[in-house]
Amino acid sequence: MPDRSALRKLRSQVRGTLLTFGLVAITTGVISLIIFSIGLTRGSVLYVIPVMIAAIRWGIVPSLFAAFCGVLASAYLFFPPLYSFRIKDPQEVINLILYVFTAVVVSQLATRLKRELELSRQREIDLRDLYAFSRRLAVAFDVSDIHAAIEDHLASVLQRKVVLFAGAREGTAAGRRKGSAVPAQVQAEVTKALSAREAAAAIVTGNAGETWLVRAVSPKSPEFGVIAIDFGHASQASVDELRVRVDAVLADATATLERLGVAHAISEARMRAQTDQLREALIGSVSHELRTPLASILGAATVLSAAPALRNEKKLKALVHDVRNEAERLNSDIQNLLDATRISSDGVTPHLEWADPADIINAAVDRCRRRLTGRRLDLNVPDDLPLVHVDPVLVQQALVQLFDNAVKYSPPGSRIALAARARDGRLVIGVSDKGAGLTDAEQPLIWERFARGDRHAANTSGSGLGLWIANAFVAANGGKMTATSDGPDRGTTVAIELPVTQKAVTQLESDADE
Amino acid sequence: MSEPTPIVLIVDDEIQIRRFLRTGFELNGFAVHEAGTGAEAIHSATLRPIDLVIVDLGLPDMDGAEVVERIRSWSSVPIIVLSVRNAEAQKVQLLELGADDYVVKPFGMAELLARVRVALRRQSRAASGEPSVKIGPLTIDLAARAVLLNGQRLTLTPKEYRLLQVLAQHAGNVVTHQHLLKEVWGSIHVHDTHYLRIFVRKLRQKIEQNPNSPKILVTELGVGYRLAQAEAETGAWAGAAAPAKTE
Numbered sequence: 001m002p003d004r005s006a007l008r009k010l011r012s013q014v015r016g017t018l019l020t021f022g023l024v025a026i027t028t029g030v031i032s033l034i035i036f037s038i039g040l041t042r043g044s045v046l047y048v049i050p051v052m053i054a055a056i057r058w059g060i061v062p063s064l065f066a067a068f069c070g071v072l073a074s075a076y077l078f079f080p081p082l083y084s085f086r087i088k089d090p091q092e093v094i095n096l097i098l099y100v101f102t103a104v105v106v107s108q109l110a111t112r113l114k115r116e117l118e119l120s121r122q123r124e125i126d127l128r129d130l131y132a133f134s135r136r137l138a139v140a141f142d143v144s145d146i147h148a149a150i151e152d153h154l155a156s157v158l159q160r161k162v163v164l165f166a167g168a169r170e171g172t173a174a175g176r177r178k179g180s181a182v183p184a185q186v187q188a189e190v191t192k193a194l195s196a197r198e199a200a201a202a203i204v205t206g207n208a209g210e211t212w213l214v215r216a217v218s219p220k221s222p223e224f225g226v227i228a229i230d231f232g233h234a235s236q237a238s239v240d241e242l243r244v245r246v247d248a249v250l251a252d253a254t255a256t257l258e259r260l261g262v263a264h265a266i267s268e269a270r271m272r273a274q275t276d277q278l279r280e281a282l283i284g285s286v287s288h289e290l291r292t293p294l295a296s297i298l299g300a301a302t303v304l305s306a307a308p309a310l311r312n313e314k315k316l317k318a319l320v321h322d323v324r325n326e327a328e329r330l331n332s333d334i335q336n337l338l339d340a341t342r343i344s345s346d347g348v349t350p351h352l353e354w355a356d357p358a359d360i361i362n363a364a365v366d367r368c369r370r371r372l373t374g375r376r377l378d379l380n381v382p383d384d385l386p387l388v389h390v391d392p393v394l395v396q397q398a399l400v401q402l403f404d405n406a407v408k409y410s411p412p413g414s415r416i417a418l419a420a421r422a423r424d425g426r427l428v429i430g431v432s433d434k435g436a437g438l439t440d441a442e443q444p445l446i447w448e449r450f451a452r453g454d455r456h457a458a459n460t461s462g463s464g465l466g467l468w469i470a471n472a473f474v475a476a477n478g479g480k481m482t483a484t485s486d487g488p489d490r491g492t493t494v495a496i497e498l499p500v501t502q503k504a505v506t507q508l509e510s511d512a513d514e
Numbered sequence: 515m516s517e518p519t520p521i522v523l524i525v526d527d528e529i530q531i532r533r534f535l536r537t538g539f540e541l542n543g544f545a546v547h548e549a550g551t552g553a554e555a556i557h558s559a560t561l562r563p564i565d566l567v568i569v570d571l572g573l574p575d576m577d578g579a580e581v582v583e584r585i586r587s588w589s590s591v592p593i594i595v596l597s598v599r600n601a602e603a604q605k606v607q608l609l610e611l612g613a614d615d616y617v618v619k620p621f622g623m624a625e626l627l628a629r630v631r632v633a634l635r636r637q638s639r640a641a642s643g644e645p646s647v648k649i650g651p652l653t654i655d656l657a658a659r660a661v662l663l664n665g666q667r668l669t670l671t672p673k674e675y676r677l678l679q680v681l682a683q684h685a686g687n688v689v690t691h692q693h694l695l696k697e698v699w700g701s702i703h704v705h706d707t708h709y710l711r712i713f714v715r716k717l718r719q720k721i722e723q724n725p726n727s728p729k730i731l732v733t734e735l736g737v738g739y740r741l742a743q744a745e746a747e748t749g750a751w752a753g754a755a756a757p758a759k760t761e
Contacts, residue, residue, distance in 0.1 A: 292528055295620035298620040299621065299623060303534050303537050307541060327620075354707045354708035355707075358726050359711075383725060387711050393600070
């Protein structure tokens with residue numbers, strides 16, 4: 001790299017010199033014009049102009065060159081004896097001294113100014129980087145966000161490819177982004193550095209002969225991880241020079257990280273992740289444990305309700321009925337918790353198959369039959385709906401959540417409608433109620449986990465998980481959900497949209513029937 | 515059930531579940547044996563004649579699938595499995611291993627009894643070699659290869675008939691997609707569920723009063739199809755016949 005920059009410097013010098021020569025020529029022309037048209041004799045002082053321009057633009061060498069050319073030109077053209085470089089007039093000597101003095105002073109000034117300008121620009125960039133960095137740290141939610149921020153910051157300050165590896169627990173590259181792969185040798189060194197827990201720096205040569213530096217970001221704070229920096233193809237001398245710079249930058253960065261309390265933020269984020277895990281595990285095991293006794297309660301209640309001994313005991317039968325209903329409600333809440341745990345811990349893997357939307361809708365209606373008692377359910381399901389390639393069980397469970405919500409948030413006895421249609425390569429199944437509707441403020445919030453409208457907190461039970469679960473299940477099938485409402489108390493329509501590959505379907509029709 | 519008292523073997527490690535099942539079955543005229551582990555169940559099934567086995571999948575000593583497989587190795591006794599939700603793949607596996615049906619926990623007694631009766635009837639039909647299956651207005655005469663709807667003979671394509679025939683052989687019980695595809699289209703098509711969807715749609719147009727809300731050929735999402743209960747199962751059990759209702 002340094003040879004290239006020297007070359008660039010030389011090239012700009014040469015260009016400056018050539019341009020200077022041009023400027024001197026132009027000045028000579030202007031002076032001749034003045035002398036011959038106006039009759040002024042002492043025009044040669046104007047040569048100070050190219051000297052100053054050259055000094056400001058291109059530095060001392062071109063400006064000295066300008067001074068020299070100026071003196072030569074005026075000696076040859078304007079001072080007697082004309083057309084000879086001999087100088088009789090001592091004025092010329094003074095001119096020469098003036099030009100040289102101007103060249104030196106102005107170029108020094110210009111250089112200093114330029115350097116200061118560059119410095120302040122660099123400082124501005126640094127500040128901007130630092131500001132962006134701290135802003136990213138402020139919004140970073142988990143450890144990997146923080147590490148990605150550190151990585152980007154170092155990359156922009158060092159102007160090199162930088163890969164940051166977090167602590168051994170996270171294992172892999174913090175950024176885990178495109179281009180964050182490092183050669184195996186470097187990976188091995190990183191692993192060593194991560195487990196060594198001490199700040200030994202190592203130089204590793206990569207596959208393409210490039211040089212990597214591997215070292216801990218901070219010798220004091222292992223949570224900042226280990227960094228691998230790609231030096232490219234650099235000579236030994238420039239590697240040493242770069243290492244010094246890396247040391248300086250990392251010392252700076254570490255100080256910044258410490259000042260910003262990043263170490264604290266990292267351990268906090270880590271703790272948050274652990275808490276989340278613990279919570280998921282707890283919810284998972286508690287709901288699992290609750291399911292078995294619930295199965296006994298529900299089963300026993302159904303045996304009791306059909307028992308001959310209770311045949312004429314209306315009040316007792318009503319009690320048993322309550323036991324059964326409450327147990328069923330509890331069961332569906334537990335199912336929701338289990339589903340939520342499943343979504344956030346393992347994610348949802350759909351078992352895709354070709355399914356008939358009508359089958360999915362019928363199954364959902366069947367499962368909600370008890371909950372829909374006393375409601376008029378309008379089903380509008382055309383009999384030529386295209387097949388969809390989805391996990392029918394997940395879509396059905398999402399639909400059940402929609403029915404559940406429709407029942408929950410609309411007055412008893414009011415109408416609930418389901419309409420399915422295929423349009424623009426999508427299958428849309430919408431469930432509409434005549435109930436509470438949505439305010440503009442509620443609209444964007446309903447998809448969030450544990451979302452509960454303030455209007456309903458007092459008089460409707462629920463965990464706020466239903467739509468979140470439905471949305472996750474639909475998304476796992478490549479679909480999306482929408483909710484529309486004309487406003488509070490004017491009903492809600494929640495719709496599931498699933499992709500339909502029309503071409504595949506028509507082709508399927510023909511090859512099934514051979 | 516005017517025949518001698520049917521005997522049911524309940525295999526579950528939860529004593530509370532066994533207790534309500536015992537009461538429920540006894541109230542409905544069954545005799546009950548219990549087993550708390552898989553080994554006990556297999557031992558018990560070899561000791562005395564049993565008409566039906568109910569197996570919970572979460573046994574402490576062995577996988578429910580193993581219990582099904584081992585009992586199936588010598589006996590054709592109907593087996594109903596107590597499964598959990600979101601376990602479609604497991605249900606399919608158990609059905610393939612020879613279980614007759616499944617019920618998803620938690621379930622109501624009525625739902626389980628409906629499944630039990632279907633399984634018992636199928637067993638007795640198989641024993642007596644009865645040649646026709648009747649589901650509501652639909653009669654499938656397996657001997658004459660004829661399908662009648664309200665007494666009118668229906669014209670079915672060979673594949674449609676084959677599909678109905680396989681389902682009729684298991685009338686009332688779930689038949690998995692894989693099984694149907696293998697029987698109707700051959701084993702290389704076991705994953706082409708769209709064949710089934712398209713043919714079931716065509717078949718429903720011919721046999722169902724409202725093809726969009728089928729009452730005869732019903733879908734078990736993610737598992738397979740079943741021909742609804744035969745005609746005696748009306749009244750009290752009709753509602754319970756809906757799949758996985760109290761899930």
